[in-house]
Amino acid sequence: MVMSHVVTSKDGLEQIAARFNARQKEAKYHLLVCAGAGCVSSGCHAVKNALLAALEEHGLADQVTVCETGCIGTCDLGPSLVVQPDGVFYTKLKAADMGRIVTQHLLGGSIIEKLCYFDKEKDERVKHLVDIEFFKRQTRLVTGRCGYMPFDSIEGYIASEGYFALAKALSEMSREDVIDEMKRSGLRGRGGGGFPTGVKWEAGYKAAGEQKYVVCNADEGDPGAFMDRSLLEGDPHAIIEGLLIAGYAIGADRAFVYVRAEYPLAVERLQKAIGQAREYGFLGDQVMGTDFRFDIEIRIGAGAFVCGEETALMASIEGKRGEPRQKPPFPFEAGVYGKPTIINNVETYANVPLIILKSAEWYAGFGTPGSKGTKVFALAGDVQNTGIVEVPMGMPFGEIIYDIGGGPQKGKRFKAAQTGGPSGGCLTREHLNAPVDFDSLRSLGTIMGSGGLIAMDEDTCMVDVARFFMEFVQDESCGKCVPCRIGTRRMLEILERITKGQGRESDIEVLQELAITCRETATCGLGQTAGNPVLSTLRYFRDEYEEHIRHKHCRAGVCTELMVSPCQNACPAGVNVPGYVALIAAGRPRDAYNLVRKENPFPAICGRICTHPCESKCRRAQLDDPVAICDLKRYAADYVFENEEPYMDLVFPKKPESVGIIGAGPAGLTCSYYLARLGYDVTVYETQPIAGGILAYGIPEYRLPKKILAKEIRMIEQAGVTIQTGVEVGKDVTFKKLRAKHNAIFIATGTQFPNTIDVPGEELEGVYHGLDFLRDVSLGKPVQVGKNVVVIGGGSTAFDAARTALRLGADKVTVLYRRLIEDMPADEREIQEALDEGIEIRQLMAPVAFVGKKTVSGVRCVRMELRGFDDSGRRKPRPVEGLEFVISADMVIPAVSQHSDLPFISKDEVEVTKWGTLRVDADSMMTNMRGVFAGGDVVRGPDVAITAIADGKQAAVAIDKFLGGPGTLNTGEPIEIPMPTDEKEVVEHERFPLRLRDVDTRKTSFSEVVIGFHKLNAIAEAMRCLRCDRR
């Protein structure tokens, strides 16, 4: 030991700091390479070596310092480098980039933008670390040195105020003062429980006994949590200083840091830091020259999750099996070797020097009344930016997920986030505005835990999440107490059963009972909290459990045993997608068409206008693009229509019962088709002169030609359905008469009445509601289109109206939407096609009034901003005050939403919801009137065609059962599907191109925009299918 290093006073610290800072000033640049474990595994050492070599080569070695710094937090962007004093942040570096950084940046003074962080949202490179959104919103107190200081230099630590807190505590504060300061700071344990640290220390201080211990719990075992690892690796001296102050306060002379065996790098760095601390006299018999004696020993775990529990951890420190024991006695009474012991986790200790140095009042200035300071989170899962983040307690949950995390990936919807690991629970879309602090999370049924925050998008099955955590806990249960050992096993068995489609009605109740029994009777925290993920997912996602148990359906498409494939599972009508795609690949388009038609009588129509939920679940998207499922369906249909004769469906012998269906839209026609095939006598009543409902008059010719619609409706008629058009129920025939005439009635009248948007001026001439406009154009009524048209809305109706107006001669069409383009419900392709045709979209705009004397002359708009979140998890638009202006227009088309109305039934006879939709039994689809069924938009409110088709099918099953049948649909002969035999590698390939009509011709006509696949491209596209249906 070199005695000259020993520091005994604040002056000594200041001298070291001054020396260090002077040395730093000599250098022109400081280069900090992130050396968090993430960056190490992505090769930061190779980058650093290349950097050193490049500096040497250009003779800069003495003008530039290069050091390794603690985890900056952007683990998915490594290796990364901070160039100080410029504050430039380079990401995703390769060794080969280093020469350029030296020559262009260090010598040439120009920043290499291509290597800077790319902000996807803003679509630009951000040069400076402080300007990156991910960092901007953070408050980095305990992670403050990471990215600014070398982690392995004790002098660097001292130069950034390190060990000043220790000096202050030893020279200016009594032990009682330290404890008082800690109590006043309001710091609560960061390991999960949130117990006030000062109170714990006071108990340790007051505990009787000569020998006391301080323990640092660094057994960070929650899957997805790595905050403590980052701190140990990135700022080990802060932990040492925190332990020293704790030891001083309670009167301990020895500390153990219990590190899990999975963190060798943390052990190595901490060990080195302990050595340095001894050398400088911070550890040893006379800490900083005083008579305070203190030393630290590292104990390495051996892979047991339960050792994170404090009594198990203490057993493990003693070299025993890590089995927990009953409390009391609490560790402060009888801890390691039976002596009074204070256990805190890594992050808690990292907060201590800050509090002592800067005062409790300063610290309490961060956070909420009940939870002071900041919290470090390990953000992982389905968000764009993953890594380590530090935010003030009380930050709204949504800000962490969206503003820092960048929200879900690939346009998916956020679903939930798990906090607190296997002992915690989940937060959902509804909670995006909730503050993240100890008490708020507890009230929502979860816990802060140590800070793992795993975001999950819509593709996550909550039952499967519960199963995953239960499997983990079951595996990690030490087996000492019965409730945990057997309870977790039973819960796991039930959850496995549910995810395999063998769930039973009583399963949910048994799960709840087991979870609660575990909570009340297990020995330690692991067992007591084992059921939390189950209870929490049940609290917020009970419907998903019920869906798995009753309908054997997993909406997320995760539980593979409940489905043919994720795409088929996602299709409301349950079409065998991989089957028909394989048939197309095998050159059998007619069989493909028939296979679709077994489950959906409108393949040609859906091949054009379906919102294709199937494609959003396509696994191919993980590799390149999802398979163009919808376009392939269209290809098969077009091929059949062009090349083959129509054919007859196999219809069962006639039955005596008859069914009346009101409304010839997708729901009504689908229901009629399946009922007719079962042999029922079916009549469809339609008010309009043509059948098809919204398909006929709500979707323009250029998206769905009337000829195609007529062809598939004709095929339904051929199955034996009678369609009476121009018959309005309630006017031409009474509802009562229909009920008397038919054995069952299916109401599928949809939502045909446009909602007003309720702004002044809606009655002006030139204001034409979207659905009315499309209907009148479709029915060939004379329609006066303006030259300067403004459309309001972001759905399909808005875009159909906008593009129709353009085709009818409008010079300029502008779509106003109150949120962002990516939030629009309209299909992405539809939006792109509209933009290509020259339609302008103005986002974040809402109308306040339509202006004009008699005729409309403009729209008064207000600029919107997105703040906070609504219940659906979308950002809430709200007006920016004072930002109003008028957009001139001679025609305004509001297209915001529609509602239904049933003038033919009196409202006291049938049960309706507050939105005016019919209330039906979810399984039988029957209204409160016996024999009267309903489905489609009249029940759901405005929705898409494929859900109406699914409803029509389900209604056919329900009506058959009602009329005494077995409820089995006649979908015709089985079709043999080719099984894949090849075992060749999958080669990345984007979608094969689809032919579109060119922009200039399509703008002026109603010819179909999409021409379709060329045969070879269709086959090639179909071969991109990964065949997830094979097992």
Place this chain on the structure above:
Amino acid sequence: MELHTPTCQCGEETEEARRARVAEIIDEFHAQPDNLIQILHLVQGIYGYLPLDVQQFIAERMDLPLSEIYGVSTFYSFFSTEPRGEYTIRVCMGTACYVRGSTKILKRLSEMLDVAVGSTTKDRKFTLEVMRCMGACGLAPAVSVNGEVIPQVNPDKLNRILEMCS
């Protein structure tokens, strides 16, 4: 593609020499029972696992009952009481790999190596295991050999992988 070979090169060492090293480790920790876990870590570093007779040796040297040594070495997942192969092959059974045929891969590997899943070959060359999702779903089915991910494995590719391990 290069594969990392395990760091242990103890095959040459005699049993006496190994025992001597174990004794040295125990003495370094003053045979203190609370350092048992740290001692077992180091001993496993020598043998690659914790054979029963070595546990017996530790028990005697530390003056602890064998049951306690055995209790600790079977409690923690880092310790193995069975020998492990030079190469650990893990077949991903995550959903994406599962549907892309990882069961077939596993079955074929088990046949090729003549070893049950979760066990080590007689020549101690390979240990065959399954693992949960390793996050390489876009590259499914994936297999890892000593921690290195090998993407898009098919039964034909398995031969090449096994050849690389020699």
